[in-house]
Amino acid sequence: MYKRVRLKDTVEVPPEHLADVTDERVKALLQDKLEGRMDEEVGSVVSVIEVHDIGEGAVLHNRPGVYYEAEFDALTFDPDMQEVVDGTVVETVEFGAFVGIGPVDGLLHVSQITDEYLTFDGANQQLASSDSDKSLGVDDAVRVRVVTKSVDERNPRDSKIGLTAKQPGLGKHEWLESDRRRRAEAGTTGEDD
Numbered sequence: 001m002y003k004r005v006r007l008k009d010t011v012e013v014p015p016e017h018l019a020d021v022t023d024e025r026v027k028a029l030l031q032d033k034l035e036g037r038m039d040e041e042v043g044s045v046v047s048v049i050e051v052h053d054i055g056e057g058a059v060l061h062n063r064p065g066v067y068y069e070a071e072f073d074a075l076t077f078d079p080d081m082q083e084v085v086d087g088t089v090v091e092t093v094e095f096g097a098f099v100g101i102g103p104v105d106g107l108l109h110v111s112q113i114t115d116e117y118l119t120f121d122g123a124n125q126q127l128a129s130s131d132s133d134k135s136l137g138v139d140d141a142v143r144v145r146v147v148t149k150s151v152d153e154r155n156p157r158d159s160k161i162g163l164t165a166k167q168p169g170l171g172k173h174e175w176l177e178s179d180r181r182r183r184a185e186a187g188t189t190g191e192d193d
Helices: 015-020 023-034 173-192
Strands: 002-013 043-054 066-077 084-093 096-101 104-109 118-121 126-129 135-137 141-150 160-164
Touching (some): 002 023, 002 043, 023 043, 023 066, 084 104, 084 135, 096 141, 096 160, 104 141, 141 173
Parallel strands (some): 104 160
Antiparallel strands (some): 043 066, 084 096, 084 141, 096 104, 118 126, 141 160
């Protein structure tokens, strides 16, 4: 999910900083340009870590700055398909829950939360089952699996990550712990017989 990768990109150094073309200056310019951006190949750039090489500057006609190609290391976030991740519910809506996984949110559709029918309780900002005491709301910790991924480089906010919690070992942490306790009690009871 999180990876340290070596990248190359071009950065414009404005005229007022041409006397200060250092690794730190270029790093700051790369951070401003890239952090928070999505890229189909590397995912979301979380942080520019270290600049390794700054090439020769190039001047472009009718452009005030000087352009430098830089080689640098960056920390990226790129969830793999089928990867299991822990996250926190950041919003609930009628059709599901948005789960914060790293620097992005994924959609956990209501049909992918549990086999029980869940209804949206807007007053309490949660999805609740009428069959049991199960509910899922904001700030709940969940374990989910990435099932779909669509990256929009132009509008990173329009990128979509689809999630599921409908498998053994997935779901709200509280439900998983309750299942573990129930299995442990059943195992203990079965051994005493």
